[in-house]
Amino acid sequence: xxxxxxxxxxxRAIFFFTPVLAIFLTLVAGGLIFFILDFKxxxxxxxxxxxxxxxxxxxxxxxxxxxxxxxxxxxxxFCFKSNNWxxxxxxxxxxxxxxxxxxxxxxxxxxxxxxxxIVILAGAIGGMLYASIPAILKTYFNTNEILVSxxxxxxxxxxxxxxxxxxxxxxxxxNFPETRQFSDSAKLPLLFEGLRIHAGIFLALxxxxxxxxxxYKTYLGFQMKxxxxxxxxxxxxxxxxxxxxxxxxxISGACAGLAGVGEITGPIGQLHREISPDYGFTAIIVAFxxxxxxxxxxxxxxxxxxxxxxxxxxxxxxxxxxxxxxxFQGMILFFLLASDYLLFFKIKFIGSKK
Amino acid sequence: MHKFLIRSFxxxxxxxxxxxxxxxxxxxxxxxxxIGPTGDHGWTYQHDVGRKAVEAAGFKTxxxxxxxxxADAERVLRQLANSGHDVIFTTSFGYMNPTNKVAKEFxxxxxxxxxxxxxxxPNVSTYAARFYExxxxxxxxxxxxxxxxxxxxxxxxxxxxxxxxxxxxxxxxQKVNPNIKTKIVWAFTWYDPGKEAEAAKALIDQxxxxxxxxxxxxxxxxxxxxxxxxxxxxxSDMDKFAPKAVLTSVENNWGPYYVDRVKAVANGTWSQKDTxxxxxxxxxxxxxxxxxxxxxxxxxxxxxxxxLASGKVHSFTGPIYDQKGNLMVAEGKxxxxxxxxxxxxxxxxxxxxxxx
Numbered sequence: 001x002x003x004x005x006x007x008x009x010x011x012r013a014i015f016f017f018t019p020v021l022a023i024f025l026t027l028v029a030g031g032l033i034f035f036i037l038d039f040k041x042x043x044x045x046x047x048x049x050x051x052x053x054x055x056x057x058x059x060x061x062x063x064x065x066x067x068x069x070x071x072x073x074x075x076x077x078f079c080f081k082s083n084n085w086x087x088x089x090x091x092x093x094x095x096x097x098x099x100x101x102x103x104x105x106x107x108x109x110x111x112x113x114x115x116x117x118i119v120i121l122a123g124a125i126g127g128m129l130y131a132s133i134p135a136i137l138k139t140y141f142n143t144n145e146i147l148v149s150x151x152x153x154x155x156x157x158x159x160x161x162x163x164x165x166x167x168x169x170x171x172x173x174x175n176f177p178e179t180r181q182f183s184d185s186a187k188l189p190l191l192f193e194g195l196r197i198h199a200g201i202f203l204a205l206x207x208x209x210x211x212x213x214x215x216y217k218t219y220l221g222f223q224m225k226x227x228x229x230x231x232x233x234x235x236x237x238x239x240x241x242x243x244x245x246x247x248x249x250x251i252s253g254a255c256a257g258l259a260g261v262g263e264i265t266g267p268i269g270q271l272h273r274e275i276s277p278d279y280g281f282t283a284i285i286v287a288f289x290x291x292x293x294x295x296x297x298x299x300x301x302x303x304x305x306x307x308x309x310x311x312x313x314x315x316x317x318x319x320x321x322x323x324x325x326x327x328f329q330g331m332i333l334f335f336l337l338a339s340d341y342l343l344f345f346k347i348k349f350i351g352s353k354k
Numbered sequence: 355m356h357k358f359l360i361r362s363f364x365x366x367x368x369x370x371x372x373x374x375x376x377x378x379x380x381x382x383x384x385x386x387x388x389i390g391p392t393g394d395h396g397w398t399y400q401h402d403v404g405r406k407a408v409e410a411a412g413f414k415t416x417x418x419x420x421x422x423x424x425a426d427a428e429r430v431l432r433q434l435a436n437s438g439h440d441v442i443f444t445t446s447f448g449y450m451n452p453t454n455k456v457a458k459e460f461x462x463x464x465x466x467x468x469x470x471x472x473x474x475x476p477n478v479s480t481y482a483a484r485f486y487e488x489x490x491x492x493x494x495x496x497x498x499x500x501x502x503x504x505x506x507x508x509x510x511x512x513x514x515x516x517x518x519x520x521x522x523x524x525x526x527x528q529k530v531n532p533n534i535k536t537k538i539v540w541a542f543t544w545y546d547p548g549k550e551a552e553a554a555k556a557l558i559d560q561x562x563x564x565x566x567x568x569x570x571x572x573x574x575x576x577x578x579x580x581x582x583x584x585x586x587x588x589x590s591d592m593d594k595f596a597p598k599a600v601l602t603s604v605e606n607n608w609g610p611y612y613v614d615r616v617k618a619v620a621n622g623t624w625s626q627k628d629t630x631x632x633x634x635x636x637x638x639x640x641x642x643x644x645x646x647x648x649x650x651x652x653x654x655x656x657x658x659x660x661x662l663a664s665g666k667v668h669s670f671t672g673p674i675y676d677q678k679g680n681l682m683v684a685e686g687k688x689x690x691x692x693x694x695x696x697x698x699x700x701x702x703x704x705x706x707x708x709x710x
Contacts, residue, residue: 061429161542165511166710174471175513175698176447196428267425272448274423312430315418316385316437322420323391
């Protein structure tokens with residue numbers, strides 16, 4: 001007989017074990033889906049998770065894909081740890097890209113070492129500005145940050161649409177919705193000849209290190225943790241909640257804005273309507289899969305990045321519909337949330353003794 | 355004897371060579387990159403119909419659907435070029451820069467980019483269809499069938515391709531009915547059923563009783579069906595989605611071009627080209643004409659179709675005036691391809707301004 005018992009305390013071991021369990025269950029369920037769809041499950045999983053990263057180029061593409069996911073998820077973990085539900089990273093990414101892209105266009109056909117830092121900084125500021133909207137509305141007008149930040153995503157995309165269709169469209173481009181290509185001085189340097197992986201990865205790694213330091217070594221990190229556990233306790237302890245809320249939103253927005261900069265000044269090299277395949281939303285999965293822990297987020301971003309690459313490889317070599325990539329991302333989140341049940345409850349097997 | 359030996363040796367070599375070429379020819383692999391799902395019943399669906407024609411001609415094909423125009427496009431292209439594909443068709447405008455970038459790295463792979471204008475390397479061709487010819491037919495039908503003299507037009511983006519379509523449509527409608535007005539709603543999307551339906555609704559509310567579209571979903575014809583007005587299918591025959599509303603559709607027929615180009619790769623005769631085919635070459639196809647149209651209109655349309663195909667009639671024949679009354683094309687002249695490719699002004703009779 002099986003009995004479910006509530007744990008006295010959430011299990012720490014289970015806390016880090018459930019993401020692994022969720023990935024495992026996703027693989028099993030994915031294999032099952034492939035089997036039902038009449039694909040060989042092991043071969044399909046191989047094309048999904050191993051073939052895409054089997055060579056140097058594939059691995060570099062994995063890092064390229066994981067970079068924005070990691071960067072955004074690190075930013076989001078500041079918000080999520082402290083009970084602030086910023087769902088609008090995609091909007092902050094877009095707005096950051098708009099501001100930095102605008103600056104990059106100002107320097108069109110100009111050269112200089114100073115251009116790139118300004119472009120990067122502009123992106124971070126853009127993301128911060130955009131994230132400050134839900135933060136200020138939350139702190140001073142008590143609005144729901146989930147709704148505000150989410151709706152601002154669509155606003156940012158419309159602003160981008162307007163700019164690339166209208167005032168910023170390439171004058172030589174027959175009115176197609178895209179800007180000019182940025183000059184080389186406004187682009188992130190490539191790390192290796194022939195690969196697309198760019199210096200943006202260092203921004204992500206820096207974010208990982210800084211966040212680890214802030215989370216575990218500073219007073220702010222402690223405040224965030226306490227607020228995450230209990231807002232009442234935090235208030236009782238006399239923490240200035242408003243300041244912290246705005247700060248975590250700014251950090252989160254800066255990270256998302258930098259992710260946007262990485263895309264447009266890295267592999268894309270211009271602004272157009274589709275600068276991000278919803279990295280800002282997918283990064284929410286990454287943040288939770290990584291347990292809001294900087295190191296966990298690194299691993300989680302790699303796992304989720306591979307679902308993008310794998311979906312392409314599986315379609316090219318096995319004609320598996322590409323949208324299964326999204327199914328995998330959904331399953332990871334689903335199994336993670338489901339297995340979190342084990343954090344608070346344990347399953348006891350009881351023999352048929354009387 | 356000696357001569358005979360040499361001759362037979364040479365001829366067998368030639369035979370062997372032709373056999374090898376024939377065998378190699380069948381090994382040519384074509385890849386297709388799609389912006390949407392193959393089941394969109396519009397743009398991507400029709401490209402996939404074209405891909406199936408290539409398969410039917412005996413070649414191997416691969417496709418990747420739903421490839422965003424973000425940084426991902428380049429990776430998909432590189433992967434296809436790297437995995438033994440000889441010719442890659444990139445079927446959305448947004449793949450233009452990635453296509454040219456990857457083409458540079460793979461000089462032995464041929465790239466065919468739909469609707470773009472950049473051919474930066476000798477292994478990049480571009481192709482597009484003269485959809486405006488189909489819109490001349492639609493305009494003729496719309497101008498005849500409308501009772502309110504207001505025709506609605508859901509447009510996607512203010513690019514020459516779309517402006518040209520609006521103009522061609524309006525000119526044809528004016529020819530049969532000088533009183534018509536074309537009202538435009540810009541949806542700023544190629545595919546968004548929700549937005550497209552809203553745009554159609556807005557036009558119907560403004561009195562339009564015929565709706566044309568330059569977006570890809572079936573939402574507009576379905577909205578027209580509900581409101582009891584006429585509409586035209588886009589990209590594929592959309593009659594089955596709105597049997598009462600759809601009078602005809604302009605179909606994108608890529609198959610013949612695709613087969614032609616893949617064969618050219620197989621024969622080694624492929625070279626860089628900028629193709630712009632219309633009704634005459636079969637790239638633009640008019641679906642069956644609905645029986646709600648009077649018989650004389652149907653025969654008129656059939657004749658117009660034949661004349662457009664033969665070149666006897668050109669969609670842009672002067673005199674053509676812009677909205678302000680300035681002459682765009684003089685009497686007896688036709689617009690050349692250069693003018694068509696850069697067309698960014700409305701003709702007289704179109705309402706509103708081009709969004710800037």
